[in-house]
Amino acid sequence: MESIIYLAPLAGVISLLFAGIFARSVLKEEPGSEKMQEIASAIQEGAGAYLNRQYKTIAVVAVILAALIFVLLPDGTKVAIGFLVGAISSAVAGYIGMNVSVRANVRTAHAASKGLQKAMSVAFRGGAVTGLAVVGLALLGTSSFYILYGDVDLVIGFGFGASLISLFARVGGGIFTKAADVGADLVGKIEAGIPEDDPRNAAVIADNVGDNVGDCAGMGADLFETYVVTVLASMLLGSLIISSYPNAILYPLILGAVAIFASIISVFFVKVGSSGNIMNALYKGVAGSAILSLIAFYFVTTSLMDDMRFYYAALVGIAIMVLMVVFTEYYTSKSFRPVKTIAKASETGAGTNVISGLAMGFESTVFPVITIVIGILASFYVVGGATDPAVGIYGVAIAAAAMLSTTGMIVALDSYGPITDNAGGIAEMAGLPSNVRKVTDSLDSVGNTTKAVTKGYAIGSAALGALALFADYVHKVNQGMDPVNLSLDQPVVLVGLFIGGLLPFIFTAVTMQAVGKAAFKIVNEVRRQFREIPGIMEGTAKPEYGKCVDIVTAAAIREMAIPGMLAILVPLAVGLLLGPAALGGLLIGIIVCGLMLALTMDNGGGAWDNAKKLIEDGLYGGKGSDAHKAAIVGDTVGDPFKDTSGPALNALIKVVNMVAILFSSLFIGAGIF
Numbered sequence: 117m118e119s120i121i122y123l124a125p126l127a128g129v130i131s132l133l134f135a136g137i138f139a140r141s142v143l144k145e146e147p148g149s150e151k152m153q154e155i156a157s158a159i160q161e162g163a164g165a166y167l168n169r170q171y172k173t174i175a176v177v178a179v180i181l182a183a184l185i186f187v188l189l190p191d192g193t194k195v196a197i198g199f200l201v202g203a204i205s206s207a208v209a210g211y212i213g214m215n216v217s218v219r220a221n222v223r224t225a226h227a228a229s230k231g232l233q234k235a236m237s238v239a240f241r242g243g244a245v246t247g248l249a250v251v252g253l254a255l256l257g258t259s260s261f262y263i264l265y266g267d268v269d270l271v272i273g274f275g276f277g278a279s280l281i282s283l284f285a286r287v288g289g290g291i292f293t294k295a296a297d298v299g300a301d302l303v304g305k306i307e308a309g310i311p312e313d314d315p316r317n318a319a320v321i322a323d324n325v326g327d328n329v330g331d332c333a334g335m336g337a338d339l340f341e342t343y344v345v346t347v348l349a350s351m352l353l354g355s356l357i358i359s360s361y362p363n364a365i366l367y368p369l370i371l372g373a374v375a376i377f378a379s380i381i382s383v384f385f386v387k388v389g390s391s392g393n394i395m396n397a398l399y400k401g402v403a404g405s406a407i408l409s410l411i412a413f414y415f416v417t418t419s420l421m422d423d424m425r426f427y428y429a430a431l432v433g434i435a436i437m438v439l440m441v442v443f444t445e446y447y448t449s450k451s452f453r454p455v456k457t458i459a460k461a462s463e464t465g466a467g468t469n470v471i472s473g474l475a476m477g478f479e480s481t482v483f484p485v486i487t488i489v490i491g492i493l494a495s496f497y498v499v500g501g502a503t504d505p506a507v508g509i510y511g512v513a514i515a516a517a518a519m520l521s522t523t524g525m526i527v528a529l530d531s532y533g534p535i536t537d538n539a540g541g542i543a544e545m546a547g548l549p550s551n552v553r554k555v556t557d558s559l560d561s562v563g564n565t566t567k568a569v570t571k572g573y574a575i576g577s578a579a580l581g582a583l584a585l586f587a588d589y590v591h592k593v594n595q596g597m598d599p600v601n602l603s604l605d606q607p608v609v610l611v612g613l614f615i616g617g618l619l620p621f622i623f624t625a626v627t628m629q630a631v632g633k634a635a636f637k638i639v640n641e642v643r644r645q646f647r648e649i650p651g652i653m654e655g656t657a658k659p660e661y662g663k664c665v666d667i668v669t670a671a672a673i674r675e676m677a678i679p680g681m682l683a684i685l686v687p688l689a690v691g692l693l694l695g696p697a698a699l700g701g702l703l704i705g706i707i708v709c710g711l712m713l714a715l716t717m718d719n720g721g722g723a724w725d726n727a728k729k730l731i732e733d734g735l736y737g738g739k740g741s742d743a744h745k746a747a748i749v750g751d752t753v754g755d756p757f758k759d760t761s762g763p764a765l766n767a768l769i770k771v772v773n774m775v776a777i778l779f780s781s782l783f784i785g786a787g788i789f
Contacts, residue, residue, distance in 0.1 A: 120366070120370060120419075120420075121259065121262075121263060121366055121369065121370075122263075123370060123373045123374075124255055124256075124258075124259035124369040124370060124372065124373045125255070125256050125259045125260050125263070126373070127252075127255060127372070127373035127374070127376040127377065128251075128252045128253065128254075128255040128256025128257075128259065128260075128373075128376070129252070129256060130252075130376070130377075130380070131248045131249070131251055131252030131255070131256075131376045131379075131380065131524065132248070132249060132252040132253065132256070134248050134380050134383075135212070135244075135245045135246075135247075135248035135249040135252060138241045138242075138244050138245045138248070138383070139216050139245045141241055142216065142219065142220050142223060142238060142241050142242045142245065143219060143223075145223040145226070145227060145238055146223065146226050146227075147219075147222050147223055147226060148222055148223070148225060148226035148542075148546070149226075149546060151546045151547075152222050152225060152226065152542055152546045152548075153222060155222070155321075155541075155542050155545050155546060156218065156219070156221060156222035156542060158321050158661060159218050159221070159321060159324045159325050159328070159538065160218040160219070162321060162322065162325035162665045162669075163214050163218050163325045163328045163329050163333075164214070164215075164218075165665075165669065166292060166325065166329050166665075166669050166672070167210065167211060167214055167329060167333060169669060169673055170284070170285070170288050170289075170329075170672070170673060170676075171207050173284075173673055173676075173677075174203070174207075174280070174281060174284045177280070177284075177680065178199075178200065178203045178277070178280065178281075181199065181280070181684075182196045182199050182200050183196075185199055185273065185778070188779070188782065189778070189779070189781065190781065191270055194265055194270045194273070195270055195272065195273035195778070196273060197273070198261050198265075198270065198271060198272070198273030198274035198277065199273035199274065199276055199277040200277060201257060201261070201274060201277065202257065202273065202274035202275060202276065202277025202278040202279075202281075202344065203277035203278070203280055203281045204277075205253045205254075205257045205274075205277075205278065205340070206277065206278045206280075206281035206282060206285070206337045206340050206341060207281055207285075207337070208253060209246075209249055209250045209253050209254075209336045209337055209340040210281070210285055210332075210333035210334070210336050210337045211333070212245065212246060212249040212336070213245075213246035213249065213250070213328075213332040213333050213335075213336035213527075213531055214328050214329060214332050214333040214336075216242055216245040216246060216332075216531075217242055217243075217246065217328050217332040217531055217534055217535050217538070218328050218538070219242075220238060220239060220241070220242025220243075220245075220535045221242075221324075221534075221535050221536075221538030221539050221541075221542060222538075222539070222542055223238050223242075224238045224239040224242070224535055224536060224538075224539035224556070224559070225538075225539040225540075225542040225543045225546070225548065225552070225556060228539065228543065228548075228552045228553075228555035228556050228559075229548070229549075229551075229552050231555070232388055232392055232394075232555050232558065232559075233387070233388045235539070235555050235556070235559060236386075236387075236388045236394060236397065236559060237387070239532050239535045239536050239539065239559060240383075240386050240398070240401075240528065240532050241383075242531065242532070242535045243527070243528040243529065243530070243531035243532035243533075243535060244383045244524075244528040244531075245531075246332060246336050246527055246528065246530075246531040247379070247523070247524040247525060247526070247527035247528035247529075247530075247531065248376075248379065248380065248383075248524050248528075249336070250336050250339055250340045250343070250523065250524065250527050251343060251372070251376055251379065251523050251524040251527075252376070253340065254278075254340050254343040254344045254347075254523075255343075255347070255369070255372050255373060255376065257274055257278075257344065258271060258274060258275075258344055258347055258348060258351075258369070259369050259373075261274050262351070262365075262369070268348070268351045268352055268354075268355050268365055269352070269355075271348055271351070272348065272352075272774070272777055272778050273778070274344065274348075275341075275344050275345045275348045275774055276771075276774045276775070276778050278337075278340055278341040278344045278345065279341045279344075279345060279767065279770050279771045279774045280680075280684075280771065281337050281341070282337040282338050282340065282341035282342075282767040282770075282771075283679070283680055283683055283764065283767040283768060283771050284676055284680050285333055285334050285337035285338070286334045286337065286338055286763055286764040286766075286767045287627055287675075287676040287679045287680065287760070287764045287767075288329075288672045288673065288675075288676035289326070289329040289330035289331075289333055289334035289672070290330050290334060290627065290631075290756070290759050290760030290761070290763065290764055291627065291630045291631055291634060291668070291671060291672040291675050291676065291760055292322075292325070292326045292329055292330060292634075292668045292669065292671075292672040293323070293325075293326025293327060293329065293330030293331070293759055293760075294326070294330070294631045294635070294755045294756045294759050294760045295326075295630075295631050295634030295635045295637075295638055295667075295668045295671060295672070296319050296322035296323040296325070296326045296638060296664065296668045297323050297326060297755050297759075298631065298635040298638070298752050298755050298756070299319045299322075299634075299635045299636075299637075299638025299639045299641075299642060299664070300312075300317050300319035300320055300322070300323045300638070300642070301748055301751065301752055302635070302639055302748075302752060303317070303319070303638075303639050303642040303643055303646070304316075304317040304319070304320075304642070305745075305748050306745055306748055306749075307643075308646065308653070309740065311544065311739070312541075312544070313540060313541035313544035313545060314544065314545075315544075315545040315655075315659075316652050316653060316655065316659065317642065317659070318641065318642045318645045318646075318652075318659035318660060318661060318663065318664050319638050319641075319642050319664045320541065320545065320661070321661040321662075321664070321665060322638070322661070322664040322665045322667075322668050323541070324537075324538050324541045324542075325665060326668065327533075327534035327537050327538055328534055328538070330534075330759055330760075331530065331531070331533060331534040331567060331759070332530075332531050332534050332535075334763070335527065335530045335531070335570065335574075335763070336527060336531070338574060338763060338766060338767055339523050339526070339527050339530075339570075339574060341767065341770065342520060342523070342574060342577055342578060342581060342766065342770065343372075343520050343523050345581055345585065345770050345773075345774060346513075346516045346517055346519075346520045346577060346580070346581035346584070347368050347369065347372055347517055347520070349513050349516070349581055349584035349585045349587075349588060350367075350368035350510070350513035350514060350516070350517045350584060351365045351368055351369070352584075352588040352777075353506070353509055353510045353513045353584055353587060353588060354366075354367065354368065354510060354513075356506050356510070356591060357504075357506050357507055357510055360504075360507070361421055361423070361507075363420040363421060364421075364510065366420060367416070367417075367420050367421055367426070367514070368513070368514065368517040370416050370420060371409075371413060371416060371430065371514075371517055371518060371521055372517065372520075372521055374409065374412035374413070374416055375405070375409040375412070375413075375521030375522065375524075376524060377408075377412070378404070378405050378408035378409040378412060378521075378522075379405045379522065379523075379524035379525045380524075381404065381408060382400075382401045382402075382404035382405040382408060382525055383401060383525075383528070385400045385401050385403075385404040386398060386400055386401040387400075392558075394558065394559060394562040395562050395565065395566075398529055398532070398562070398566060401525050401528070401529075402441065402522065402525055402526070402529070405522045405524070405525040406434050406437065406438065406522055409434065409518070409521050409522065410430070410431065410434055413427055413430045413431075413518065414427055417430070423499075425498055425499040425500060425511070426499060426511065426514055428498045428499070429495040429498055429499050429511040429512075429514040429515050429518070430514055430515065430517075430518035431518075432491050432494045432495040432498065432515045432518075433491070433495065433514065433515035433516060433517065433518030433519035433520075433521075433580075434518055434519065434521075434522075435491070436487055436488065436491040436515065436519050436576060436580070437518075437519045437522060437573060437576070437577075439483075439484075439487045440484055440487065440572045440573050440575075440576040441569050441572065441573060443480070443483045443484050443487070443572065444480075444484070444568055444569045444571070444572030444573070444718075444719060444722075445565055445568075445569055447476060447479075447480040447568075447719045447722070447723055448564070448565055448568035448569070448719060448722030448723050448725075448726055449565045449726065450561070450565075450726045450727075450729065450730045450733075454476040454479070454480070454723050455476075455723050455726045455727050455730060456727075456730065457472055457476065458472045458473050458476060458723055458724060458727035458747075458750065459727040459728075459730045459731055459735055459736065459743075459747065460472075460736070461473075462727065462731060462736060462743040462744075462746040462747040462750065463736050463742075463743050463746075464746075465742075465746050466745070466746040466749035466750065468746075469724075469727070469746045469747055469749065469750035470749070470750050470753055473720050473723060473724045473727070473750050473753070473754060474720060476719070476720060476723050477715075477716040477717065477719055477720020477721075477723065477757070478716055478720075480715060480716065480719035480720065480723075481712055481715045481716055481719075484572065484575070484576060484715055485711070485712070485715070487576070488576055488579050488580065488711075491515060491580070492512055492515075492580070492583065494515075495511045495512045495514065495515035496508040496509065496511055496512050498511060499511030499514075509584065509587045512580060512583060512584060512587075513580075513581075513584035513587075515580060516577060516580035516581045516583075516584055519573075519576065519577050519580065520577050520581070526569075526570050526573050527570070529566040529569065529570055530566060530567055530570035532563055532566055533560075533563030533564065533566050533567040534563070534567075535563075536556060536559035536560045536562075536563040537560050537563055539556045539559065539560070540553065540556035540557055540559075540560045543556045561726075561729060564722065564725055564726055564729065565722070565726065567722070567758075568718065568719065568721075568722030568758065571718040571722070571758065571762065571763050572715070572718060572719065574763065574766050575711060575714045575715055575718060575765075575766055578710075578711070578714075578766040578769050578770060579707065579711045579769075581770065582703075582707045582769050582770060582773050583707065585703075585770070585773035585774070585776075585777060586700075586703045586704065586707065586773060588777055589699075589700065589703060589773065589776045589777050589780060590602070590700060592777060592780040592781075593696040593699075593700070593780050593783060593784055595784070600696045600697050600700060601697055602697055602700045602701070606697055607789070608694050608695060608697050608698040608701070608787070608789050609697050609698065609700065609701040610701065611694065611698055611701065612690060612694065612697070612698035612699060612700060612701025612702040612703075612704075612705065613701040613702070613704060613705040614705065615686070615690060615698075615701075615702050615705065616701060616702035616703060616704060616705020616706040616707075616709070616772075617705040617706070617708070617709040618705075618709075619682065619686060619702070619705075619706050619709075619710075619768070619772070620706060620709050620710040620713045620714075620765055620768065620769075621709070621713070622682065623679055623682055623683075623761070623764070623765065623768055624713060624717070624761040624765070626675075626678050626679050626682070627675075627679055627756070627760050627761040627764060628756050628760070628761055630671065630672075630675035630676075630760075631755075631756040631760050632756075633671065633675070634667065634668055634671035634672070634675070637667050637671065638664055638667055638668065641663055641664055641667060642664070645659050645660060645663075679764070679768075682768075683767075683768050683771040683772055683775070684771070684775055686702075686772070687699060687702060687703075687772045687775045687776050688775060688779065690702050691776065691779065691782070691783035691786060691787075692782065692783065692786050692787070693786075693787065693788060694787050694788070694789060695783065695786055695787020695788075695789060696780070696783040696784060696786070696787070697787075698787065698789075699776055699783060702772070702776075703772065703773055703776055706768070706769055706772055707769055707773075710765045710766075710768060710769045711769075713762075713765060714762050714763070714765040714766060716757075716762075717757040717758060717761055717762030717765070718757070718758050718762040718763060719758075720754060720757055720758070721754035721755065721756075721757035721758025721759065721762060722754070722758050723754070724747075724750040724751045724753065724754030724757075724758075725751050725754055725755075725758065727747055727750065727751075728744070728747035728748060728750065728751040731743050731744045731747050732744065
């Protein structure tokens, strides 16, 4: 039975192998005309330059933290090595996603001339490369370190390295993409009255670069980290019940392994039928991945755990995944009430559009939170948590691990979005025929929804995963002389709750302000070029695209430092100054408030975006109408909501929890109260 553990790294290697196969098949496609290749090359160059600068900056922070881990912690050498490898693996996942997407975009644009089915196939295969690379690297790294060290506690460093890169990638990439997007929209669409992705707009290349560094590299690093820390949390909690269930540590790794095979098979299910329904084609892949995983989970559970209650916990996790997808699509798709309500509100101006968008964002928290609450209770009690709380919390962790088992397919859906968005931009800038742009527009419209759906999935998994991490933190600090009292009648616990609840709001304020400041510079630069370079509007002169890329690159690198430091320094300060009970309160506060705020921002931003696109399809006067201009303002507000601050909150929640677990030994007996 012990040899079955090698199935996990083997599955990781096979996943990477198929990622390479799909990458090769995408790169074999024709890249289009010389003009298309020139535009795509500019996007590739900008994305590569940004990621290189970002990771060089993060490397400095990573080396300093590795040194602290080495000095301060028992077994510091092994933990520090894991930390550095986790950080490097997360960066590699981001690089793979970016490098494939910036090449799949132009090939998707060219394939659109051959029809919807061909373009869809190229775009999704490009996204599948990122998805399979993310889960492959995550499972390979986690399982390999466990096999190497033989102690799950020493694998925490790998998870912390993944979390750190994820946070910086999400914040930096989000600032880059939304500063460029907001600046391009405000000057191009509203002031100059030119279409989206018009080559006369100096910010258009920066906007397309941002799609890749924000959504592909950023989401790749985000879900890489989410996958790692959730599986790790399950393994940590499994170590507490191995006397009753000897394979409890191994179980989540093997669930992840068999789910990878399910995701690889399900990639081939994604095909557009005669109806031309793109969303249904994508959901075939998700459904196939979930169903095949559940079938495999049954045999894994009977073989390893000999207790079908854990299979029911895994089933709960898959059910949560499906419901999170359904509810997120409802609030962000053009087909349903929320987006239609925001579009209708645009008829009376930007103010009512913004009010309606905020209302829908707040409303969108209801069903996902109820789903998560029911999921926690169901997975806790179905495994017998009423009689054995340790087993119950392990059941919650297994539900989270099962939910994350479909990560390969979900990341593929997410990466599909920026690929099709870029494809539409390239088609517009290269002056391709209207029938080509019609295909890319239809692909891009669905891509907006898939990006929102994957964010909802990431938030739900973050909540369950963070709860499991919190349980492990409590166990670790209770190993001291005196068990930690987390009762609410303890003032330090209440203080921690308030600090934890405050942190997501401070974090959001800093990241939103960063987008605003960078967008201000982009607006002024685009205005300057319109004013000082004759012939741009006539199409006889070429804008200086590189200036805008440089502005947002510098801003993103500079502004990502403060949010990153907040996530590391605040829990350390609370734990050392106020003690482990206060830090426990902080963890609960950040999980609850971070979850609510992330749902509000992600869903509200996605709804604003598709409300604008609904009007651009011809509703309420179509493009150029007053309703359209109002919707652009709402979309501008929603951009940093859904692509900067909202998704970065997922990483914030888990980084803070990982810091608490990693340095828990320093907090025992600490504090002035």
